Amino acid sequence: MRAALYRRYGKDVVEVGEWADPIAGRGELLVRVRAAALNPKDVMTSRGKLALFSGRRFPKQLGYDWAGEVIAVGPGVEGVAIGERRFGMIQSWKAGAIAERAAVRVEESARLPEEIPWSSGAAIALVSLTALQALRDEGRLREGRRVLIHGASGGVGVHAIQIAKILGAHVTTTSSAGNRELCRSLGADVALDYAADDLAARGERWDVFFDVFGNRRLSFAKPLLTPRGRYVQTVPAATTLLDVARSALSAQRAKLVVVRSNARDLETVAEWLRSGALRAVIDSEHALADVRAALERQASKRARGKIVIGL
Ligand SMILES: NC(=O)c1ccc[n+]([C@@H]2O[C@H](COP(=O)([O-])OP(=O)(O)OC[C@H]3O[C@@H](n4cnc5c(N)ncnc54)[C@H](OP(=O)(O)O)[C@@H]3O)[C@@H](O)[C@H]2O)c1
Structure with a gap:
């Protein structure tokens, strides 16, 4: 073959x-x-x-x-x-x-599902599992909580925006200026430009800081988090592992998502695709x-x- x-x-x-x-x-x-x-x-x-x-x-x-x-x-x-x-x-x-x-x-x-194109099925698996496991399991994102998704326009990010909305969260995104509209069209309540907008100056707090792109640290995220907020990273760099270890007993924790393929989560994703709640x-x-x-x-x-x- x-x-x-x-x-x-x-x-x-x-x-x-x-x-x-x-x-x-x-x-x-x-x-x-x-x-x-x-x-x-x-x-x-x-x-x-x-x-x-x-x-x-x-x-x-x-x-x-x-x-x-x-x-x-x-x-x-x-x-x-x-x-x-x-x-x-x-x-x-x-x-x-x-x-x-x-x-x-x-x-x-x-x-x-019958009505979902092959391309959508292939596109969505790894990134949706990652977003779901990062937000639901590592971030404990729930109805009414607030999430900041940094680097929201790539493969993981565009699906994380939609999954965070399905989980009932208020969603703020950061991307380059040209991708803000894409983030908004996928459900972001607030779409910021990571180069121009100063997060600290906004005086807001988030329950979850999902660093999709992986170029922030817990020290950057901490002042932006609620007292028991979580910083979730995707990149298993030494700095991430250090942040995870050092904050293991703290109220504000760093977590690393390590995606696991499993039928239950894929079935959840398939149902969201079928219902139209999620699109690739x-x-x-x-x-x-x-x-x-x-x-x-x-x-x-x-x-x-x-x-x-x-x-
Ligand atoms: N731990 C795990 O289990 C796991 C699973 C999946 C993915 N990952 C990791 O997660 C990361 C993201 O994966 P992905 O599939 O979303 O990647 P991707 O599709 O390649 O991400 C591309 C996006 O990155 C954004 N970007 C580029 N430079 C940036 C910067 N300086 N700051 C912020 N955003 C920037 C771009 O948006 P703009 O053009 O708008 O900047 C672009 O839309 C990768 O490092 C991947 O290895 C880890």
Whole structure:
């Protein structure tokens, strides 16, 4: 089958090549992938920034987000029909979503509603799980609470705005000036420009500071938080781990979200997609042959929403 792959770590190393057909193992589905999506994780893994986890055996596959139809089920899988439309996020460092076929764990997938396009299913999995787990679990965001989403126009941010609204929160966003309207259109109550607006000068307090882009610290967020407010980070840098450890016993805590793929949260996301409460925001769609250019767009850190690969 055709798949996006790379034979060494680096920039411009991704190519489309032949890969052995996967087989559905125990607890797995074999899926004909119809769309996949990129994430910063694909940039980092292909460049070798996460080699400690992804290892040094080559060639390697690319992609964690997929949507497609089931063509075979492995032993131990019950309740999933051949032909069923599903979507999900691959947890394993092996990746493999950007390929004509993929073997995926059934508990890392959910049924994709009939009316939702493949591209939306693929676009939404990893980022919605991240936003949901960051806001609901790490941030304890609830009805009536206030959240500040910093770096709100990228893949995680555009879905975090919508999920925060679904959870009943008041949402303030920061983005570059040109993306404020996008944030507003997705439900932000207040859309600020991170370069021009001085958060401290506003005299406001938030229950959750969700640092999606990952260039702030707990020390920056603290004066902006309510007395028991939480600062939630996405980037597992040494500084983040230090903030998390140092604030573990404090009222104002730093938390790191580490996204976990699971069927329950994917089913929640699927229901929000079906009801129209949540929609996938897509920056651009590319053919498999253009995967290298698509990865460059992802690496630019300027995507407005998700970058999708059609298969
Ligand atoms: N821990 C986890 O489990 C987990 C899961 C998912 C993602 N992540 C991490 O979360 C981060 C965001 O992921 P993503 O998918 O949203 O990335 P993304 O789609 O690449 O984010 C692109 C956005 O970043 C914004 N941006 C660029 N420079 C900025 C700056 N200096 N300050 C604030 N925003 C800036 C851009 O908006 P403007 O053009 O408006 O500035 C753009 O819309 C990545 O570091 C990713 O690795 C972690």
